């Protein structure tokens with residue numbers, strides 16, 4: 436054998452080992468047999484599904500190891516006959532060990548010189564899919580308290596904001612709501628995309644029917660298909676009728692949140708569903724018509740993703756006849772006071788407090804911050820401050836913010852100062868002065884609360900004692916002033 440031949444043989448062996456390792460890491464059962472039924476590949480996941488060991492399967496004929504009905508024999512004959520893949524099939528069968536198995540499988544012919552020489556299949560265990568499916572559906576129901584019968588909490592009237600951009604978005608939402616158009620909502624995380632989706636649903640002719648929301652980023656890929664399609668009773672042991680999300684949203688709205696996180700294979704499946712406008716539950720023979728409005732949301736530009744090949748262009752165009760853009764909070768600071776007051780009034784009721792307003796310093800701090808988590812972050816900031824504010828307080832102040840939030844906000848300013856232009860630098864100097872004042876007020880407030888005790892105050896501020904001493908010197912604050920007089 437020549438050196439070159441030896442080298443390529445070694446490369447082939449390496450590639451073979453690598454492929455076997457990959458096949459073993461896949462969570463679906465992978466199985467392959469030659470055209471006469473001798474088992475060639477049998478991965479770890481399939482060992483788990485069939486409760487057997489691959490050593491007892493490899494090299495044996497499918498007719499020996501599968502009994503009722505001879506599973507691979509059936510698959511094999513069907514694929515050999517049709518010479519085409521068999522996709523999304525459900526089957527119950529029994530092994531020679533007596534184990535009963537319910538799977539959903541895709542079987543493919545392996546062609547060499549136009550002849551089928553092997554058949555391989557990718558198999559998923561239906562009972563475990565179903566269990567997960569039920570727990571996911573249940574967790575949806577518990578995750579959000581809905582106060583309307585159709586599964587929503589908000590209308591377009593609940594969208595708060597005085598900025599021109601948010602008023603414009605609400606106006607556009609009102610205009611598109613009565614039409615059946617598919618809508619894509621684009622905005623950063625926490626800008627209120629789901630709020631808009633619910634608002635559009637409630638202002639539409641679909642409002643009497645359900646609003647069904649699914650967060651595509653939160654569902655494991657293997658579950659997403661069953662969740663969208665549903666399953667049928669009797670398809671496998673213990674299976675119950677579970678309508679898919681398309682069915683649940685019949686004559687209503689299906690909201691596909693964070694659609695940008697759908698994998699390419701799932702994008703292809705979703706595209707097919709939207710094109711065919713029909714669904715078939717897993718294990719079902721019957722097809723059902725899809726009749727719901729689709730609203731999707733993304734926090735990433737799908738056009739950019741499409742240009743990089745991570746989002747299908749054909750799906751993109753199907754989902755975006757109407758695009759609603761929600762501006763990030765940092766670009767509409769005039770909305771901060773109204774939103775903050777709304778959240779204060781909400782938490783006053785929940786926590787039995789009587790806050791009436793925010794101090795000018797706190798408002799200023801809020802308007803300078805860049806709010807990467809947008810309105811959700813503002814809501815949490817107010818909630819955190821209100822859970823530590825004194826019961827009798829009537830104004831929310833900078834020192835009511837927990838130290839982790841202050842740190843985040845201060846860090847944000849520091850990086851802004853470093854990247855600024857001349858004009859911005861002048862503003863930043865004023866801001867630095869302002870922050871010095873905030874820091875002074877905060878430290879004084881905490882020292883007062885701790886009767887001048889530096890260790891306790893440092894702990895509460897989330898900094899070391901040495902750091903606090905350094906700041907006291909820098910700001911000219913004397914801790915002794917706050918010790919109670921004897």
Ligand SMILES: Nc1ncnc2c1ncn2[C@@H]1O[C@H](COP(=O)(O)OP(=O)(O)OP(=O)(O)O)[C@@H](O)[C@H]1O
Pocket residue numbers: 593594595596622623624625626627628629630631692734810811814
């Ligand atoms: N204009 C608004 N008026 C009142 N509350 C708002 C507004 N926008 C957002 N909120 C509140 O902010 C929080 C986040 O909103 P929502 O979940 O709709 O954001 P999202 O953009 O869908 O977030 P994500 O991308 O993370 O899913 C919710 O509690 C919502 O009630």
